[in-house]
Amino acid sequence: MDHFKDQPSIPQTIGRDEITTAFREVFATASGKRVLFWMLEQCAIYQEAYAGELVNATHYTLGKQGAGRRLIAELDRIDPTLYPRLLLAIADLKASDKAAAASRAASEESEDHDVDA
Structure with missing residues (x-):
């Protein structure tokens, strides 16, 4: 009978089903993936927490990382492939952003040459 308490x-x-649906909707768009990844970056997930003798700074970063780990755990609860897919999608988005920036720079450079001629 104790299993009913759990x-x-x-x-x-x-509530859990609504959160799951919301996460899936956010994850379905490139913008949503960017926001999720930005949130993880703000949580210092990809940074070293240790700040030398600055114990308070270390604890602060560990606290931020704890929030990020909760976000990753929620993604894993919904679908264990979401977080790895997020990382792959962000790599693709960054590559396309870089290519677009290079194309834009080349276009601006060719416009500068046309004006000078």
């Missing part, structure tokens, strides 16, 4: 209540289940 079961989520109906409102908890509905």
